[in-house]
Amino acid sequence: MDERLILALDTSRLKGSVAIARGDHTFCELLFDASDTHSATLMPAIDICVRTAGLDLDEMDLFAVVTGPGSFTGLRIGLATIKALASIRKRPVALVGSLESIAGAFPYCAETVVPVLDARRGEIYIGAYDTSSGYPEELIPPLAVRPGEAAETLAKGGVTERVILCGNGTEAYREVLESVLPVGSRFADPIKGDPSAAVTAMIARRREPVLYEELAGVEPVYIRPPDAKLPADSRLREGGGQG
Numbered sequence: 001m002d003e004r005l006i007l008a009l010d011t012s013r014l015k016g017s018v019a020i021a022r023g024d025h026t027f028c029e030l031l032f033d034a035s036d037t038h039s040a041t042l043m044p045a046i047d048i049c050v051r052t053a054g055l056d057l058d059e060m061d062l063f064a065v066v067t068g069p070g071s072f073t074g075l076r077i078g079l080a081t082i083k084a085l086a087s088i089r090k091r092p093v094a095l096v097g098s099l100e101s102i103a104g105a106f107p108y109c110a111e112t113v114v115p116v117l118d119a120r121r122g123e124i125y126i127g128a129y130d131t132s133s134g135y136p137e138e139l140i141p142p143l144a145v146r147p148g149e150a151a152e153t154l155a156k157g158g159v160t161e162r163v164i165l166c167g168n169g170t171e172a173y174r175e176v177l178e179s180v181l182p183v184g185s186r187f188a189d190p191i192k193g194d195p196s197a198a199v200t201a202m203i204a205r206r207r208e209p210v211l212y213e214e215l216a217g218v219e220p221v222y223i224r225p226p227d228a229k230l231p232a233d234s235r236l237r238e239g240g241g242q243g
Helices: 037-052 071-088 100-105 145-158 174-180 198-205 212-217
Strands: 005-010 013-024 025-033 060-066 093-096 112-120 124-129 138-143 163-166
Touching: 005 037, 005 071, 005 198, 013 198, 013 212, 025 037, 025 198, 037 071, 060 071, 060 174, 060 198, 071 093, 071 212, 093 100, 093 174, 093 198, 100 112, 100 124, 100 138, 138 145, 145 174, 174 212
Parallel strands: 005 060, 060 093, 112 163
Antiparallel strands: 005 013, 013 025, 112 124, 124 138
């Protein structure tokens, strides 16, 4: 059994998630509202999670963070926070994709799992994962496409049978997706599309981490140029665009 203590963080959307886990046991998972500003709610959420677990940040063996795609400022704040926490403690960091983390909430699915996130500008982020082993294996990497192009995108990646769709993009574009996807495809419960740092931690256990000495070069994963730009004074405010 993997005995490493992991603190995982997902700030890719307007809801944030932080969790502490070891092996298959999650000590604490906290979902917090970040619609105002991640920077104001993130550290208090981490502090609550750590104290609820009865642990200390210095006890963490590994940090994990969702790198995108998603909210431009949210991703940058989350990654910067984890970089700082890990660097101070000389701990490695596991990097997990946002679509991959959503797919991880659907282990052992017979169908291909297709996470869909609302990317704004009339587009969605879409990918495809095989979770039959219990962990998400990427079939199609995250792409930004029009909802009506979903079936074509999946077919190009070899996914032509029925799928299970999850993520907030399924709510925004359900009618369009229903009209183009293979017969028999189904939509997951919307709540299972919420960010889950516990799932991120599960994936992180199987991921080769980045050593703390190499974290300076790690950046968020943007599928397209972000809507928002960093302000000149470098104060990051949530509510920015999707990257």
